[in-house]
Amino acid sequence: MQLIDDVADRVAIEVLKLVDDTGNVDLIDEVKKVIGTSSQTLEEAYMTAVRVRRAEMRAMELIAQLRKANGV
Template identity: 35%
Template sequence: MGVLEDLADALARDAIDASEKLGNEDIITQVAKQLGATSTTMEETYLTSIRIRLSERRARRFLEARMAPKNQS
């Protein structure tokens, strides 16, 4: 990755972690707005990284749930 992608991805990871710790998903959008005020390119790259990371997480959780052994009573 290039510098732009590396920085945006690191920020995306931090924003996702912060949103989980704070219980506030709006933090992701607020960070995007801050980026957009100075660099729309960085904002777009950040949002792409957010979407990729969140979609991968959802898909992984789905797969793990499907692969988990069913409770047998």
């Protein structure tokens, strides 16, 4: 369902910003627990969105390093 994915991604983006600001990675699990009490489906979509967004950040960091290393 598109709505669940949209909501999960929006929440994942916000919590990852908060993690960046605070350095507290436990916030991800705190939000997961709250979501899970109401919707297991949303909880799973949220965790997937968190993993995808983290992977995207790592990939973009690597691409930036590769560009710099190759003078691009």
